[in-house]
Amino acid sequence: MPILLDTIVRDSQLSLDFKMESADVPITDKNTGFTVKVNAIKGMGEQRVSMNTENLIRKTGAFALLESCSEKMGTAFAPYVEPLLNIVLEHMKFKWHHMVRKHALKTFANMLVAVGDPLNVQLFQKAFDTLFVEEALKAIQLKNTKTIKLLLKQLTSCLRKMNELNVNNREFLSQAQICALAPVIKGALDLVSEMRVALTESLKQ
Secondary structure, eight states, X not given: OHHHHHHHHHHHTOOOOOEEEETTSOOOOTTOOEEEXXXXXXXXXXXXXXXXXXXXXXXXXXXXXXXXXXXXXXXXXXXXXXXXXXXXXXXXXXXXXXXXXXXXXXXXXXHHHHHOTTHHHHHHHHHHIIXXXXXHXXXXXXXXXXXXXXXXXXXXXXXXXXXXXXXXXXXXXXXXXXXXXXXXXXXXXXXXXXXXXXXXXXXXX
């Protein structure tokens, strides 16, 4: 695992090298695997946006492997939680690729199992406000239903895992955190209703 851990840490932190430059500038970076031209921006002209797809593939693979290892190892994964936690937390709000974010969220849930009662409650509550509530509210504002669904599903997964595991520490959320969920749930339901109305109207046409 230590050798594998080094590889995971290295690949999980690879930069995607996003660049935006004039479309007239020749492509000189051979590592750029994806480019797309953007219509002329006022005062800037036609632009080219590029990213390193090889790094994206390696980063996604690292998080997929991390999720798989953390799930299969169970409590044996506990020694690896601390060195990997900040990387996982950072990518739980990774907006550039859905699968990277999904693997990170699932790994976090597996980490709660690994560290066990009572550390899992402390870890979960510390991450709750920023990585679940704030991110969900941002997604609601952007009407990003895919991200909202992912966050709510993984939030439920975290609560379910702790419910199955914890014997002594059963208060997974503080009263303030429970209250903070209200606008998230309301916003998600309002967005679903809005989408249903839009779909009904489109079918009538």
